[in-house]
Amino acid sequence: MTVLASGLDPSSAAYADNRAAMLEKLAAVEAEHAKAVAGGGEKYTARHRSRGKLLARERIELLLDPDTPFLELSPLAAWGSDYTVGASLVTGIGLIEGTECLVTASDPTVRGGASNPWTLKKALRANEIALANRLPLVSLVESGGADLPSQKEIFIPGGALFRDLTRLSAAGIPTIAVVFGNSTAGGAYIPGMSDHVIMVKGRAKVFLGGPPLVKMATGEESDDESLGGAEMHARTSGLADHFAVDEPDALRQARRVVARLGGRTARRGPEAPPVPPLYDEDELLGIVAGDLKAPFDPREVVARIVDGSDFDEFKPLYGPSLVTGWARLHGYLVGVLANAQGVLFSAESQKAAHFIQLANQRDVPLVFLHNTTGYMVGRAYEQGGIVKHGAMMINAVSNSRVPHLSVLMGASYGAGHYGMCGRAFDPRFLFSWPSAKSAVMGPQQLAGVLSIVARASAAARGRPYDEEADAGLRAMVERQIESESLPLFLSGRLYDDGVIDPRDTRTVLGLCLSAVHGAPFEGARGGFGVFRM
Structure with a gap:
């Protein structure tokens, strides 16, 4: 039988302690999420509403299909910095007219939606996800441009935003800009480089230089509307493809644009109907101890996220501190690599390399569940070849061409973080549990x-x-x-795509698997580097 049997005892004192520790960490994460949702705070939210405008998340809600999920990305960007949590930008993946899209929305309640260095990093990560997974990009724009005091950190790397828009378009991935307010200076190139542009009457302002700058540069007297208003761009310059009478109308028109994108947005569905796990997802709260030195069996996690808790384990008796095997998740076939006792030895490293090669031969996406303190050190292990075996695993991860999804559950230290497909190894998505920690070492x-x-x-x-x-x-x-090493710090620097509730792991991975199947992929067929044997 390949159905996992659970040994977790929800009535035990250890489970209760683990659950309490996890809930405490979750509460701290939720408090920081609330700051991102609050944007610029009550004063600026009220001022924005007094102008008859919708908030960023309200715009997204009207844009998306009713009662469908929105996978928000990098909500804690800029945490721990001098800037507002969330980095004045909302990004995520949602359904529009049945099509999965990457949506970005400026938050004008935070310094007028001005971009700071973390806004840039967050936007670039969103573009990267859209390109890798062939997701149409819908930009809901209302931004005063660069936050000028931090221009030295924005101007040079910021050009990548415009590069990305043109590369998305060149790759046949639709880009749509909906302009609700300011989109000035460099920001004017967002609609200028998008495939489809919608502007709101009396609200949109798209120009390279506003009236004061034009006056200073040329002596010309002008006003916002004649210089860059929606009606001017719809009637005269031709920059606006669609003229909306108000914000709801603009979002309705954006939905219609997506509805007419055609076959380029077709995506592969799951190979089998999804089947719920046999065990309660709520029990994921009590598996990882507050002290990460306490080991846990990752099969208990796998049993609560994969379809039917059915897991066909690969090499179960060899390299036992790394669990590998095949399963379905929301109907999609996946290969799973999950750390058991934390340390990676030579056997685990060779087992991982073998398993990754098999996944590439079969074109199967890989899910990495992290809880590792790194590769084993010591005289006997060095003499046994731990360096070359660890390098073999990292080589396999580096050159694998199937999509990788990573979840940091517990520790993710040292080169073990690399071998388990950390951020530097370009996983399509990487999320952390509140219990996770990651650094060079403990x-x-x-x-x-x-x-x-x-x-x-x-x-x-x-x-x-x-x-x-x-x-x-x-x-x-x-x-x-x-x-x-804590997840709030790491997420604030966009070293993950978000800190998630363990109970949401199956749902989040399912949404990610749906997204990655929008782009064709084929595993490496012998295209790995030299393996030191």
Whole structure:
């Protein structure tokens, strides 16, 4: 039988402690999400509404098909920075007239929707997802352009936004801009480089230079409407393809544009009907301990996310600290790699490389479930070839051509993060649980290494070692590394696509699998680098 049997005891004290710790972390994440939803706060939200305008998320809601999910991406961008959580931009994937689209929406309640460095990073990540998965891109625009005090961090890399729009179009991926207000200076090129443009009467303002700049540069007197208003662009310049009387009309017209995109938006559906897991998704809250040193069986996670809890394990007796196998998720066939006891040894590394090659021969997407402290160290392991075997696994991940989806459940440290397809290895999507941590190594280990090096240096110079200073240094380093390894910090820097509730893992992965099947893919057929044997 390939149906997983669960050994989880929801009535145990350990389960209750794990669940309580996870719920506490979830509450902290939800509080930060609420800040992103609040945008610029009550004052600026009220001012925006007083002008008869919809909020960014209200625009998205009217744009999408009723009662369909919206997978919001990078909602915690800019967390921990000097900028508002969310980076004044909402991005995500949703259905419009039955077509999966990548939607971006400026939040004009945050500094007029001006772009800061994190807005740019978030927008570029959205474009990357649209291109990789052939998702039509719908931009809901109302932005004052670059946040000028931070222009040095925006101007040079910001050109990639316009590059991406033209590359999407060249690849046959539709781009649609709906302009609700300001889209000025460099922002004017968003509608200028989109395939389809809709502008709202009396609201849209699209020009390279506004009336004050024109006055300064040329001495010419002008006004917003004659310079860049929706009616002018619809009647005179031709920049506007569709003229909307108000915001709901603009969103209705955007839906009609998507409805007429035709066969280029056809997507492959699942190979089989989805079947719910046998076990309750709510139980995912009690699997990972608050202390990540406590091991857990990743099969308990797999049993609660894959169809029918049916998992055909590959090499179950070999390299047991990495679980690999085949399953269906929302009807899509996937290969799963999940860390068991945290450490990756030579056997696990070779097993992973073999499994990844098989997935590429069969054109099967891979799901990586992280809980690893990295590759094993020590004399015996170095002599046994851990470097070349770890490199073999990383080689396989690097050159695999099937879509990769990663979820950080617990630890994701060191090169193990790389071998399990961390952000630098271009997974199509990467999400974190609130319990996740990721860094070069654990805080205690890193602080300990620094202490050992400092002791050796003092001994080499024949100097006494200051134990009190050492204790203070270790405590400071541990606090720093701990804070920098937490999911809020990592998500704020867009090192993942969002921190998700463990109970939503199956749904999120299902939405991602649907998205990745919109673009053709074929596994590597021997196109791997040299494997050191």
